[in-house]
Amino acid sequence: MEAQRDLVWILEEFLDSLRADRGASENTVLAYRNDISGFIECIEEKGIKTWGEVTLPILMEYEGSLGPPMATSTARRKLSALRSLIKWLGKREGVHLPRPEMSRRTVRRPVPKALEYEDLKRLLDAVDVSSPAGLRDRVLLEMLYGMGLRISEAIQLEGRQILWKESALNVRGKGEKHRWIPIPQGTLSWMVRYEREARPQLIRKPRDEFIVSNRGLQFRRTTAFAMLNEICVKAGLKHVSPHDLRHTYAVHLLRGGADLRAVQELLGHASISTTQIYTQLDLEEIEQRYRAAHPRP
Numbered sequence: 001m002e003a004q005r006d007l008v009w010i011l012e013e014f015l016d017s018l019r020a021d022r023g024a025s026e027n028t029v030l031a032y033r034n035d036i037s038g039f040i041e042c043i044e045e046k047g048i049k050t051w052g053e054v055t056l057p058i059l060m061e062y063e064g065s066l067g068p069p070m071a072t073s074t075a076r077r078k079l080s081a082l083r084s085l086i087k088w089l090g091k092r093e094g095v096h097l098p099r100p101e102m103s104r105r106t107v108r109r110p111v112p113k114a115l116e117y118e119d120l121k122r123l124l125d126a127v128d129v130s131s132p133a134g135l136r137d138r139v140l141l142e143m144l145y146g147m148g149l150r151i152s153e154a155i156q157l158e159g160r161q162i163l164w165k166e167s168a169l170n171v172r173g174k175g176e177k178h179r180w181i182p183i184p185q186g187t188l189s190w191m192v193r194y195e196r197e198a199r200p201q202l203i204r205k206p207r208d209e210f211i212v213s214n215r216g217l218q219f220r221r222t223t224a225f226a227m228l229n230e231i232c233v234k235a236g237l238k239h240v241s242p243h244d245l246r247h248t249y250a251v252h253l254l255r256g257g258a259d260l261r262a263v264q265e266l267l268g269h270a271s272i273s274t275t276q277i278y279t280q281l282d283l284e285e286i287e288q289r290y291r292a293a294h295p296r297p
Contacts, residue, residue: 007040010051010093014085017092025174027152035081051089056098113244114251119237120145126235132198133214137227139194140211140219144242146187147171148249148267151242155219158208162191173268181266250275 015033018024024032042062043054066075089095115123124145127138143154153171161170167183183191195210203216211219224242232240246267253263264275 007044007049007051010089011036011040011085013092014088017088023177025152031077032081032084035078036085038078039082051093051095051097054097059098113240114248115240115244117252119235120248122235123231123237123240126231132201135190135194135198136202136211137231139190139198140224141228141231141245142187142190143211144245145249146184147181148246148253149181150174150246150268151221151224154242155209155211155221155224157210159195159210160208162210164188164192171268177268179265179268 011033014036015029018029018032039062042065043058046058048054048058063075063079066078086097089097124138124141127141128134129138140154143149143157144151147169149157149171150173153173157169157171161172162183163170167185167188169181169183171179171181173179191210199210199212202212202214205216207216207218209218213219213223228240228242232238250263250267253266254260260275267275269275
């Protein structure tokens with residue numbers, strides 16, 4: 001009977017379905033595993049051995065345990081992961097369980113900061129491009145801001161995804177979805193220089209990734225964060241994350257008059273609501289645009 005199978009066994013089958021059916025990345029799968037494993041540990045302590053034994057009171061008790069000092073956003077993420085597994089159980093395994101309630105756990109999504117152009121220029125100019133590694137760092141920052149890439153997209157980008165003549169990228173984003181992004185001329189110039197001058201000195205054997213480490217290997221997310229922190233210190237700026245540069249790209253496009261739908265496509269957002277929250281145009285700015293665009297006084 002499907003309901004009698006081991007708790008962890010079911011979890012691993014669910015994670016496999018995330019990979020196969022949704023094209024989830026290994027980072028996403030790991031996050032789901034960590035969040036749901038916490039629930040499994042709790043119910044195993046109660047002697048529960050199958051998903052079919054999980055009841056509404058047990059789920060309510062678990063939800064109640066996700067209080068302070070745990071951040072509300074963390075609690076919502078854990079409950080969301082558990083809800084996804086429970087939904088999958090009903091469809092794929094025929095095990096129908098109540099889903100944990102999240103309506104009381106409202107949380108305001110933190111909005112990344114957008115750099116003003118002067119600060120952005122200070123940040124970019126602080127990179128020492130006299131070495132191959134420095135030139136690589138400048139190109140990575142150019143890609144994050146110039147094309148609004150996620151850090152994972154930038155470091156996983158392969159050379160074959162760059163269309164040099166067309167000045168465009170074919171980016172593979174979340175869920176293995178592809179999108180086309182134009183490369184600004186300034187960013188393209190840095191990319192060409194890196195490809196010709198720096199990358200050949202960094203790689204020791206052929207690699208698909210465009211951005212490589214000092215040893216010619218895969219460039220790590222943690223290395224990107226550390227590098228950006230060092231450059232912020234040199235530039236005399238407060239902490240800036242790779243995501244802040246992506247956010248700055250979106251805000252600068254909108255301030256320049258870009259259409260929200262176009263920005264949504266460029267960022268690779270599935271929903272326009274995500275783009276609206278992400279860019280956080282304030283009400284005063286929206287009102288100013290409305291009054292400037294509307295024909296009535």
